Amino acid sequence: MGCVDSTASRSRRVFIRCGVALGLCLCLAATGCADSGTVPIKAAAPDRAAAEVPGQDAAQVRGARPDLAKREAATRRERAAVAAAARKWGLAAAPIAAPAPPATRPVLRPGPGVKLHGDLPAVVHRVPTDERVVFLTIDDGTEKDPEFARMVRELKVPFSAFVSGYLAREDYGYFRRLHEQGVMVNNHTLNHPDLRRLGYARQQQEICRLQDELTREIGSTPRLFRPPYGEFNEDTLRAARSCGIVAFPIWNQEAFPDRMDYRYDRVFRPGDIILTHFRGPREWKGDMTRMLRRVVDTVTRQGFALARLDDYL
Numbered sequence: 001m002g003c004v005d006s007t008a009s010r011s012r013r014v015f016i017r018c019g020v021a022l023g024l025c026l027c028l029a030a031t032g033c034a035d036s037g038t039v040p041i042k043a044a045a046p047d048r049a050a051a052e053v054p055g056q057d058a059a060q061v062r063g064a065r066p067d068l069a070k071r072e073a074a075t076r077r078e079r080a081a082v083a084a085a086a087r088k089w090g091l092a093a094a095p096i097a098a099p100a101p102p103a104t105r106p107v108l109r110p111g112p113g114v115k116l117h118g119d120l121p122a123v124v125h126r127v128p129t130d131e132r133v134v135f136l137t138i139d140d141g142t143e144k145d146p147e148f149a150r151m152v153r154e155l156k157v158p159f160s161a162f163v164s165g166y167l168a169r170e171d172y173g174y175f176r177r178l179h180e181q182g183v184m185v186n187n188h189t190l191n192h193p194d195l196r197r198l199g200y201a202r203q204q205q206e207i208c209r210l211q212d213e214l215t216r217e218i219g220s221t222p223r224l225f226r227p228p229y230g231e232f233n234e235d236t237l238r239a240a241r242s243c244g245i246v247a248f249p250i251w252n253q254e255a256f257p258d259r260m261d262y263r264y265d266r267v268f269r270p271g272d273i274i275l276t277h278f279r280g281p282r283e284w285k286g287d288m289t290r291m292l293r294r295v296v297d298t299v300t301r302q303g304f305a306l307a308r309l310d311d312y313l
Helices: 002-031 048-052 058-088 146-155 172-180 200-218 234-242 288-301
Strands: 122-124 133-140 160-163 184-187 247-249 253-255 260-262 273-277 305-307
Touching: 058 146, 146 172, 146 288, 160 172, 172 184, 172 200, 184 200, 200 234, 253 288, 260 288, 273 288, 288 305
Parallel strands: 122 247, 133 160, 133 273, 133 305, 160 184, 253 273
Antiparallel strands: 253 260
16 A cells, blocks of 8 residues: 555656646747746737727738828928028028917917907907917018019918008909918908098998908908008907908017017017018018018027918917
8 A cells, every 4th residue: 555655646746747847838838938047038019000090900000101101201302492492592591390280270368469359359469379489471562572472482481461452453463372372361451541540431341342352352251350550449340340350460570671670579489470561672671582581580590480370360
């Protein structure tokens, strides 16, 4: 009996050792475990792009990569073209590219740069944004400089125009071509009067008749209005509302070919609005290309990009 018991005991010990060994082998095969003193084998990383896009399998993500590569290549070509244009036009540096505009225009609330008057158009001195962007706006329409239009196109500088009808109608074709480049052509009255001197009916004529003219000539109805000289009263707000205007952008800086004038201090803040005019050497010490060079160099030096006002108001 002792001999039998001893044999059985040895068999059980062998069986246990074999079971442990078998379990270890299975662990190695399934999880990449290793013996003491070796580095575990890491599992292959999952496709990150596929993991980050719910509902897409890896094949779909791989199919999207060529499109992404094409867009990145197009962006590099565009930046190179703008850098070349900056050298051509004598800029100190290429302009900073603006961030993508907001998906929806920000809701305007009362604040240091925004004044609300009930349901009347908002009066905006500074656009509410945290982005390092400022906005170039150009008034009147006396000078229709083809070199300026070419410079804007090559540098991809966004701006908004505020034209007066009696000046723009000499050559609406010039402003239509700017509109085709992405420039919104907005309302600055028919005849550029001081609106405070006019009654409600005359103010409504000055604003609403130009709304109709711009819709017909440009193919787009303005949402923004700038009162001449920046002067207005409640009748102006009421008249503008009656023909679809939603905001009055005013300004904090004014640009000339030979200088920048600042309303407050000599630095930009996010959302600032810059005023200048369609003018030339008859009124200025320089032309519109020189004015634009000064604006872009000043804005870029302070670490800002120019964005399009109409995307934010």
